[in-house]
Amino acid sequence: MQRRTFIKDTATYTAIGLASNGFSIGHNIFSVDKVKVGFIGVGARGNGTLELALLRKDVVVTAICDIDKDAANRGAKLVTDAGHKAPALFTDGDHSYKKLLDLKDLDVVFICTPWEWHTPMSIDAMKAGKAVACEVAGAMSIDECWQMVRTYEATLTPFMIMENVCYRRDVMAVLNMVRKDMFGEMIHLEGGYQHDLREVKFNDGINYYGGGVEFGDKGYSEAKWRTTHSVYRNGDLYPTHGIGPIGSYIHNNRGNRFEYLTSMSSKARGLHNYVTDHPKGGKDHPNAKVNFRLGDVVTTNIMTTNGETITLSHDTNLPRPYSLGFRVQGTKGLWMDVNKSLYIEGKSPAHKWELAEPYLKEYDHPLWKKYENDASGAGHGGMDWFVMNAFIEAYKRKDPMPLDVYDHASWAAITCLSEQSISQGGEPQSFPDFTDGKWMHRKPIFALNDVY
Amino acid sequence: MQRRTFIKDTATYTAIGLASNGFSIGHNIFSVDKVKVGFIGVGARGNGTLELALLRKDVVVTAICDIDKDAANRGAKLVTDAGHKAPALFTDGDHSYKKLLDLKDLDVVFICTPWEWHTPMSIDAMKAGKAVACEVAGAMSIDECWQMVRTYEATLTPFMIMENVCYRRDVMAVLNMVRKDMFGEMIHLEGGYQHDLREVKFNDGINYYGGGVEFGDKGYSEAKWRTTHSVYRNGDLYPTHGIGPIGSYIHNNRGNRFEYLTSMSSKARGLHNYVTDHPKGGKDHPNAKVNFRLGDVVTTNIMTTNGETITLSHDTNLPRPYSLGFRVQGTKGLWMDVNKSLYIEGKSPAHKWELAEPYLKEYDHPLWKKYENDASGAGHGGMDWFVMNAFIEAYKRKDPMPLDVYDHASWAAITCLSEQSISQGGEPQSFPDFTDGKWMHRKPIFALNDVY
Numbered sequence: 001m002q003r004r005t006f007i008k009d010t011a012t013y014t015a016i017g018l019a020s021n022g023f024s025i026g027h028n029i030f031s032v033d034k035v036k037v038g039f040i041g042v043g044a045r046g047n048g049t050l051e052l053a054l055l056r057k058d059v060v061v062t063a064i065c066d067i068d069k070d071a072a073n074r075g076a077k078l079v080t081d082a083g084h085k086a087p088a089l090f091t092d093g094d095h096s097y098k099k100l101l102d103l104k105d106l107d108v109v110f111i112c113t114p115w116e117w118h119t120p121m122s123i124d125a126m127k128a129g130k131a132v133a134c135e136v137a138g139a140m141s142i143d144e145c146w147q148m149v150r151t152y153e154a155t156l157t158p159f160m161i162m163e164n165v166c167y168r169r170d171v172m173a174v175l176n177m178v179r180k181d182m183f184g185e186m187i188h189l190e191g192g193y194q195h196d197l198r199e200v201k202f203n204d205g206i207n208y209y210g211g212g213v214e215f216g217d218k219g220y221s222e223a224k225w226r227t228t229h230s231v232y233r234n235g236d237l238y239p240t241h242g243i244g245p246i247g248s249y250i251h252n253n254r255g256n257r258f259e260y261l262t263s264m265s266s267k268a269r270g271l272h273n274y275v276t277d278h279p280k281g282g283k284d285h286p287n288a289k290v291n292f293r294l295g296d297v298v299t300t301n302i303m304t305t306n307g308e309t310i311t312l313s314h315d316t317n318l319p320r321p322y323s324l325g326f327r328v329q330g331t332k333g334l335w336m337d338v339n340k341s342l343y344i345e346g347k348s349p350a351h352k353w354e355l356a357e358p359y360l361k362e363y364d365h366p367l368w369k370k371y372e373n374d375a376s377g378a379g380h381g382g383m384d385w386f387v388m389n390a391f392i393e394a395y396k397r398k399d400p401m402p403l404d405v406y407d408h409a410s411w412a413a414i415t416c417l418s419e420q421s422i423s424q425g426g427e428p429q430s431f432p433d434f435t436d437g438k439w440m441h442r443k444p445i446f447a448l449n450d451v452y
Numbered sequence: 453m454q455r456r457t458f459i460k461d462t463a464t465y466t467a468i469g470l471a472s473n474g475f476s477i478g479h480n481i482f483s484v485d486k487v488k489v490g491f492i493g494v495g496a497r498g499n500g501t502l503e504l505a506l507l508r509k510d511v512v513v514t515a516i517c518d519i520d521k522d523a524a525n526r527g528a529k530l531v532t533d534a535g536h537k538a539p540a541l542f543t544d545g546d547h548s549y550k551k552l553l554d555l556k557d558l559d560v561v562f563i564c565t566p567w568e569w570h571t572p573m574s575i576d577a578m579k580a581g582k583a584v585a586c587e588v589a590g591a592m593s594i595d596e597c598w599q600m601v602r603t604y605e606a607t608l609t610p611f612m613i614m615e616n617v618c619y620r621r622d623v624m625a626v627l628n629m630v631r632k633d634m635f636g637e638m639i640h641l642e643g644g645y646q647h648d649l650r651e652v653k654f655n656d657g658i659n660y661y662g663g664g665v666e667f668g669d670k671g672y673s674e675a676k677w678r679t680t681h682s683v684y685r686n687g688d689l690y691p692t693h694g695i696g697p698i699g700s701y702i703h704n705n706r707g708n709r710f711e712y713l714t715s716m717s718s719k720a721r722g723l724h725n726y727v728t729d730h731p732k733g734g735k736d737h738p739n740a741k742v743n744f745r746l747g748d749v750v751t752t753n754i755m756t757t758n759g760e761t762i763t764l765s766h767d768t769n770l771p772r773p774y775s776l777g778f779r780v781q782g783t784k785g786l787w788m789d790v791n792k793s794l795y796i797e798g799k800s801p802a803h804k805w806e807l808a809e810p811y812l813k814e815y816d817h818p819l820w821k822k823y824e825n826d827a828s829g830a831g832h833g834g835m836d837w838f839v840m841n842a843f844i845e846a847y848k849r850k851d852p853m854p855l856d857v858y859d860h861a862s863w864a865a866i867t868c869l870s871e872q873s874i875s876q877g878g879e880p881q882s883f884p885d886f887t888d889g890k891w892m893h894r895k896p897i898f899a900l901n902d903v904y
Contacts, residue, residue, distance in 0.1 A: 187718045187770065188749035196803065262714040262878045266639045267759030269783050297640035297781065299763050301751050303878070307719030311751050311763070318639065319785055319797035321805050329749065331721050333771055339791040345771035351648065353773050426714045426755070428878035 035392055038063035038087075038109045038130070040097045040121055042075035044208055044221050045135060046112030048379050050075055052388055053110070054082040059392060065090035065100045097121055101128040108158075108395060111135060114225040119144045126157035133391045134408070136163050136240040138415025142432060145409035145416075149434050152405040160391045160401035161408035163244035164379075165324065167386035170356070171245040172365035172447060174328055174335050178249050180363070182344055184332030186250050186306075191242030192313030194323045198274045201227040201316075202287075213274065213281035227271075230294040234265050235419030236314040237294065240411045241324055243302075244403070246310055249328055253406045254442040256306045258431040263418035265295030270317030292317075300418050312414070366450035393452035402446045409434040487844055490515035490539075490561045490582070492549045492573055494527035496660055496673050497587060498564030500831050502527055504840055505562070506534040511844060517542035517552045549573055553580040560610075560847060563587060566677040571596045578609035585843045586860070588615050588692040590867025594884060597861035597868075601886050604857040612843045612853035613860035615696035616831075617776065619838035622808070623697045624817035624899060626780055626787050630701050632815070634796055636784030638702050638758075643694030644765030646775045650726045653679040653768075654739075665726065665733035679723075682746040686717050687871030688766040689746065692863045693776055695754075696855070698762055701780055705858045706894040708758045710883040715870035717747030722769025744769075752870050764866070818902035845904035854898045861886040 037059050039050055043066070053059050061079045066072040069091045079087050088103065090096040101109070101124055108131040111121050115137035125132045139145050152159050165171060177183060203223045204212030214220075215227035229237055250256050271292040275281040281288065296317040302310040313325055326337040333344035341353035348354040367386065368375075374389075375382035390402050410431060417429040433439065489511050491502055495518070505511050513531045518524040521543045531539050540555065542548040553561070553576055560583040563573050567589035577584045591597050604611050617623060629635060655675045656664030666672075667679035681689050702708050723744040727733040733740065748769040754762040765777055778789040785796035793805035800806040819838065820827075830837035842854050862883060869881040885891065 185721055187721060188751070188767070260878060262716065262753070262880070264714065264753040264755055264761050266761040269637055269639065273783055295761075296783075297761060299640070299753050299761055301714065301716040301753065301878070303716055309716050309718040309747075309749060309751055315640070315781075318781065318783060319795065320781070321795050321803050329767075329770065329772070331725055331748075331770060336790065338788065343771065343773050351773050426712060426753070426880035428714070 034058055034060045035395060036060055036062045036105055036107045038065070038100050038103065038106045039075060040065045040100060040109055040111050041113035041117075041135075042066045042071050043068070043112065046110065047071070047075060047078070048384070049110055049112055049388070050078055052378055052384055054078060054084070056388075056392065058396065060084060061087050062105050063088040063090065063100050063103055065097045067091060067093060067096070098124060101125055101130055106130055108133060108391075110162075115229065116140055116225075119148055122159065123147055123151045126151045126155045126159060129155070129157055131158035131395050133160050133162050133388070136161060136238075136244075137412065138235075138237050138239055139409075139412035140416070142413055142416050145413045145434060146432070149405055149409050158395055158401050159405045159408070160394070161240070161403045161405075161411070162387050162391065163240050163403055163407075163411070164383040164387045165241040166244045166248060166403060166446070167367075167383040167390070168245070168381065169364070169368050169383070170337065170360050171326070172368060173360040173363045174326075175245070175248055175447065176363045176365045177335075177359065178328065178330070182332065182363075183328060183330030183334065186308050186328070186330050188309050188311075188327070188329045189246045189249060190311045190313070190325055190327035191246050192311075192315065192325045193238045193241050194313055194315040194320060194325055196318065196320050196322070197316040198270065198319075201230060201271065202274060202278075204280070211280075213278045213285060213287050215287070230271060230292050230317070231290055232293060233419060234268075234293045234295055234298070234422050235263060235415055236298045236300050236312055237415055238314060238316070239300070239312055239414040239418070242312045242326075243310070243411050243414060244407070245326065246328075247407060247411065248444075248446050250304055250306065250308050250310075251444055252304075253410060253435055253439045254444045255439070256304050256308075257433060257435070257439045258310075258410055258414075259303045259305050260428045260430045261300050261302045261414065261417050261421060262426050262428050263298060263300040263421035264426055265422045266297040268292050268295050268317070270296045274317075295422075298418065298422070300414065300421075302414070365447065367447055367452070370450045390447075390452045400445060402452070406435050406439075486510055486512045487847060488512055488514045488557055488559045490517070490552050490555065490558045491527060492517045492552065492561055492563050492577075493565035493569075493587075494518045494523050495520070495564065498562065499523070499527060499530070500836070501562055501564055501840070502530055504830055504836055506530060506536070508840075508844065510848065512536060513539050514557050515540040515542065515552050515555055517549045519543060519545060519548070550576060553577055553582055558582055560585060560843075562614075567681065568592055568677075571600055574611065575599055575603045578603045578607045578611060581607070581609055583610040583847050585612050585614050585840070588613060588690075588696075589864065590687075590689050590691055591861075591864035592868070594865055594868050597865045597886060598884070601857050601861050610847055610853050611857045611860070612846070613692070613855045613857075613863070614839050614843065615692050615855055615859075615863070616835040616839045617693040618696045618700060618855060618898065619819075619835040619842070620697070620832075621816070621820050621834065622789065622812050623778070624820060625812040625815045626778075627697070627700055627899065628815045628817045629787075629811065630780065630782075634784065634815075635780060635782035635786065638760050638780070638782050640761050640763075640779070640781045641698045641701060642763045642765070642777055642779035643698050644763075644767065644777045645690045645693050646765055646767040646772060646777055648770065648772050648774070649768040650722065650771075653682060653723065654726060654730075656732070663732075665730045665737060665739050667739070682723060682744050682769070683742055684745060685871060686720075686745045686747055686750070686874050687715060687867055688750045688752050688764055689867055690766060690768070691752070691764055691866040691870070694764045694778075695762070695863050695866060696859070697778065698780075699859060699863065700896075700898050702756055702758065702760050702762075703896050704756075705862060705887055705891045706896045707891070708756050708760075709885060709887070709891045710762075710862055710866075711755045711757050712880045712882045713752050713754045713866065713869050713873060714878050714880050715750060715752040715873035716878055717874045718749040720744050720747050720769070722748045726769075747874075750870065750874070752866065752873075754866070817899065819899055819904070822902045842899075842904045852897060854904070858887050858891075
């Protein structure tokens with residue numbers, strides 16, 4: 001806190017901040033050492049995150065782990081091409097990440113591995129005292145969520161769940177508007193993950209996306225592991241892009257929390273059809289016999305303790321345009337992203353939608369105003385820059401992580417509760433209170449200003 | 453059937469049909485008598501329906517019932533102004549409609565009364581052998597739905613539920629597209645009733661809409677009775693505008709049916725805020741003490757036997773633009789009305805929304821193509837003309853009603869099941885099979901051609 005106060009009071013800070021054309025250097029002047037970063041998993045997603053890390057002047061990548069040696073070497077080359085020392089490499093099987101965690105010359109790890117590895121790796125990292133930046137996913141079990149929480153509480157090693165959509169420009173502008181009470185008291189929210197992933201779930205075993213109907217051992221990249229979840233599981237497998245921003249809007253775990261949910265799954269047709277209709281597939285292809293359990297559209301309703309309802313959609317097997325389907329509705333109006341429109345009583349023409357764009361510009365979040373240039377060109381429209389920046393800056397300041405282990409547990413639990421509800425014919429499922437009652441007193445901390 | 457075959461085979465029919473500038477006269481040449489119509493309820497809605505009926509050359513209005521004598525007289529004047537004989541009037545209290553039903557000179561009745569009267573009046577009318585055109589509403593109880601079904605089965609008096617949105621032009625074009633398999637196998641559907649009704653639920657006791665915060669005894673028109681349901685009930689009170697069209701898309705009760713639902717209700721703020729924030733209201737107004745139970749947004753998920761999921765929204769207490777929120781999603785693509793867009797694999801640019809308008813024009817339903825001019829100017833964008841036309845034409849032909857008592861029962865039941873689910877914290881509720889198994893064999897009949 002002293003450092004932050006000092007920064008705020010120093011004219012130099014503002015001057016440097018305004019003059020900065022590249023990445024923020026405002027804080028480096030106060031930190032002696034660079035943050036030493038390790039990567040566990042440098043596949044499609046990890047590779048992109050690594051590239052982003054290498055652009056930062058306050059970060060040095062000292063170690064890389066991946067069971068795919070080619071991927072690890074490609075990552076190491078990125079590091080040396082950026083002019084840095086070659087990182088230590090760990091490629092010797094599923095548990096070689098533990099050796100990476102043994103390194104002394106390492107402050108934090110980015111975990112960008114298949115979903116089922118997030119929890120064991122995060123737990124081991126926290127126990128080893130390495131701060132964790134963990135990619136998003138649904139949980140495999142409720143107990144897994146508890147393990148994350150209890151390990152954090154026992155170790156107090158910083159943990160951040162890297163939900164980039166919380167930093168999407170329109171999402172943050174709307175957060176700004178929510179905080180200015182422009183939509184009134186929150187009533188109903190919607191979001192989800194509506195993304196045609198058929199060319200992610202299937203490929204030709206060589207390229208990242210499409211070109212065949214292979215998955216599992218014969219697939220490549222995400223098709224190698226992600227598709228398996230669509231074979232065996234039926235629920236909202238990927239809730240965080242929708243629920244993360246909504247969590248900020250309704251103060252999840254900070255004066256409010258998710259109380260129970262019900263979930264319903266449509267029939268499953270999309271993945272089977274993709275296999276049988278593909279020129280490299282067909283009715284006689286072995287994968288035409290696979291019983292994909294994941295319903296094409298899974299709809300989940302969540303009740304909060306403060307009485308807001310939330311509807312989440314998971315829709316990844318069918319042809320459709322990408323849409324996270326946000327709706328933020330309060331007593332004074334609502335915003336929807338699918339029609340890029342909003343309505344605010346007393347401002348909008350009566351009973352008519354207005355284009356959201358002018359409002360999103362006017363209420364652009366201070367963070368985006370400040371760092372727009374830094375973020376431009378970064379992944380997913382710039383939001384990847386912000387989520388990494390938040391993690392690194394909070395770490396350097398020893399601040400609480402803006403998206404913490406309680407956020408993670410309550411978001412990731414949706415997957416398991418959704419599976420349970422569906423398997424019980426829609427029965428409501430209660431959320432555990434992962435904060436042990438602390439939610440009643442905790443205050444919002446996410447993106448309160450333009451610091452990170 | 454003989455008559456229909458004859459019509460189809462007669463060149464005259466086509467010539468007359470094409471030449472018709474006013475309302476359809478194609479069939480009148482075959483019917484000796486006009487259909488003798490009675491109105492029960494000529495308030496805001498009944499009055500509009502009466503005006504529409506008076507435009508038809510194949511209808512004569514012989515009786516009007518309303519407990520509001522002014523409304524009845526206004527209706528009678530409409531009839532005589534149209535050059536017809538003065539109708540018999542029945543205004544002597546809640547049960548005077550029974551005297552109307554005793555008339556011999558009466559074929560059919562339109563029931564446009566408060567929701568709670570639909571069932572007793574429809575039942576009495578069916579028992580009296582008067583064909584029923586009943587306005588839409590949710591049911592008060594599941595037993596009420598059964599009573600309607602059993603009375604119809606015992607009397608075989610024609611009964612049609614007058615769901616006008618089934619005839620909305622875009623809704624019918626999409627039905628046409630669904631039947632041409634352009635969206636593939638149906639997977640997930642959405643709809644609802646999202647309509648800021650605050651100026652319907654409250655008025656000044658003199659005018660139809662707004663101008664005050666009165667309801668019940670001090671309100672006028674719908675505010676007199678409709679608002680009471682928002683005081684005492686919490687559920688999807690008005691499901692038919694959403695579920696009606698969806699029922700056609702998925703062959704409800706004709707090879708498919710609703711199996712169970714779960715429902716969730718947000719907190720209730722909108723109506724209370726309206727009272728307290730209104731210049732004629734305020735915190736000290738007696739209605740500020742009313743506990744409005746109806747949640748501002750009620751979300752209901754329905755599972756069908758064929759595995760489609762349906763999400764319905766009921767959202768009538770908050771400031772918002774009108775939207776029925778349709779989404780029709782299948783294995784090949786989807787249509788949404790909120791962004792007026794669709795996506796069809798192989799036709800639309802990959803991963804991009806296309807404006808729906810050109811498709812809606814190309815696949816305009818044959819009924820709309822044929823009767824566009826007749827319907828223009830009729831209520832709710834013309835769809836009111838179609839729903840009345842369907843009832844009268846089916847009646848004249850002695851055809852089965854296109855939206856029948858089983859449609860009504862399964863739609864109206866949603867209200868009670870939604871209330872039950874909400875009061876049980878989201879517990880799933882099973883739909884009764886109102887067809888006693890006939891749904892397995894019944895075939896679709898709704899708007900299969902351009903006849904009605």
